[in-house]
Amino acid sequence: MSVAVELRGICKAYGALTANRAVDLTVDVGTVHAIVGENGAGKSTLMRILAGVEVADAGTVRILGESPARPTAREAIRLGLGMVHQHFMLVEPFTVAENLVLGHELLRAGLLDLAAARKAVADVSAAWGLEVPADARVEDLSVGEKQRVEILRVLYQGARVLVLDEPTAVLSPAEVTRLLAMLRRFAASGRTVLIVTHKLDEVMAVADRVTVLRRGERVGDLVTMQTSPAELAHLMVGRPVPMPGNRPDPPDADPAIDESIAGSASGGSGASAGARPAILTLDGLGLVAGGRSALAGVSFKVGAGEIVGIAGVIGNGQSELLDVLGGLRAGATGTVQFGGSDRVNLLTLSVAERIRAGVAHVPEDRADRGLVADFTVAENLMLGKLREFGPWYALGRTAVRAHADAVLERFDVRPRDPEAQASTLSGGNAQKVVLGREITRSPRLLLCGQPTRGVDIGAVEAIHAQLRALRDAGVGIVLVSAELTELLALCDRILVMHRGRITGEFLAGEADLDRIGELMLGATAAPAAAGIGGPP
């Protein structure tokens, strides 16, 4: 069997951060090879070096037996390597056809030959069953369609080796299945596929071999048939890990922190919302954003001590829902009743008033909205509660310090250094800081977006434990997550959103992964699902 990709001794450092340390990799032609590792393990960097987008500090690259003359993307493409990037490399206002030919334009009489470009789209689409409209602007396509355009382009460029960086992160379960099947077809046609992922079930499903990276080093190179998710996770983290999502979720097994209330609330998991006093009641929530309907007729209740999960393919209104509830987006219609005896319409309150009323918000975009990157951890932990730290004209250093120390201790943030810059924290620790700040407000309602996106496996468990403890302490939680396993593991109820509407509702015990997947893709609600469309 000949070799498709050969990397030898690849080293790459960004300042003090070592992304790759003497990494070797050999991939045979006609195989699917997975690269796994935690966030920050250097998977993407390695693939970007292979694709000529980044230049290695040391080491050699060979693609289909040839060394690139120069470390450029053009050269890698010439040698037959195409990369589907995690963040799509598509020019949004361009059409599919224009994106396809960009860099390899077809010309006629010195001008762009767009008719030929359209025909190229049609040809490659037909050959692989990847249907995309050639004249549509990329910005109007769904995420799954954009990915198909990326794959189409790579095929159009004549790639024999395809590199896909976290291709499934943005897809619904059905789309994932479809993509993985296509990758097998590529391999069967004599092409070679490298797939970067941190989802081990995908590795087990699709890969022939798997290489594990940890902190920039290769720590394993295994035949998929001869390994297990548990072994891979062990290699990724460096210690044994309980596998997330694969275990049942009895509430009494939760590592409860607030034990005084945990006892009374733990029996509630799986019961319907009606059993608890509602802390949040949405009625006909609607929002028009950018000329289209982002939310329409969204009605549901969240009980005190209940986690309500929102499932959906990214971009179906979940972000807007959190923004509206958190007060970051104005213009919503409908009502949002919040509180018990002190009911208020949340939509009439400013962000500050919402916080005072007991709403906490862990935004989806941690780096951009959750934290101020240039502030220290202690400063970040003060945000939204400055009055606790002194009179209006000054901040009490000792109070700030004590608060920070307490949060870092309680939420096990590493390093335990209040003066560390927020931008230097790993994903997991940064999320713990955000969560710690919000939880220590003692909220009655927590809005939580993608709590474990980009968070390493070890920290995921800790964050889940915090959310369960909060639920058991009587806090209502709205949880938006792209990870269905996470929703299944945490939620008392799961709502499915599609195009800004709630299209399905499942109690924890009854949730059916396939059915949720169908609804996420826009299948109409079947009578099997309970309480469709929210409360009456």
Added chain:
Amino acid sequence: MSAFLSGVFLLQLLRIAVPYVLAALGGTFSERGGVINIALEGMLLAGAFGYVLAAHASGSAWVGLLGGVLGGEVVAIGLAAAVVRLRADAIVVGVGLNLLALAVTRFLLKLVWDSSSNSDRVPAFDADNSAVGLVALVTNPVFLLTVTLLALSPVLLNRTRFGLRLRACGEHPEAATSVGISVTTYRTAGVLLSGMFAGLGGVWLAASQHQFTDGMSAGRGYIALAAMITGRWSPLGAAAACLLFATAEAVQMTLQGQGTGIPTQFLQMLPHVVTLVTLVGFIGRSRAPRALGKAR
């Protein structure tokens, strides 16, 4: 009212519009590539000076034209070097270049002509003075060049490989890089095009007065920038906005000539008020190139 419908008014309008159109087209190429170009003002001024200097030295308007383009390019090279190569902030560099162009032309004015206000009279394209009005305008090589460039710009930007790649660099430079396009090369080319266009605008300014006067670009680069935004970064849209601003200026001048009793200071405000109002009205609805002002 009839004053505004006359051929004289229309000619005046077109004459005023030429430097705006050229600078706005130049700005379009720079910004569609992703480089904010506030230095249009300096390019106009350097273009005007380059024309006068070259025409003065050679006695030929045609050599002057080349000198004017070169003047615009000097500023453009400064912008490209600092912003595209060295990744400096385009606003800071642009303001700096505008101030530098103002100072250097003033200095050279003193050096060459020993004057703090204007140069000697230099030849221009209408030197024989036999043709007037419409004939003078449509036989003016710079005017013809402007019309040609205006017609070619949308084709260059939208229908050629160069244009597609330039726009890709302005929208998503990483995507351009990933398919092997050199963002540095294309952005530099976009900036150099803007230097050529705006330099030519300067040629028009100086040639129509047969001389250089201190600070003669008089904010036209900024108005062209506003026109480009109002025209949504499209060549024809920018040109249309330039015609609007030129109309306001022509109206102002005509009203002044008629003696309406309105203080001239108010009349002179008209083009700027129109600029401001249309800019405020349009800016919300126009979409800038996504990577405008971003390194990559």
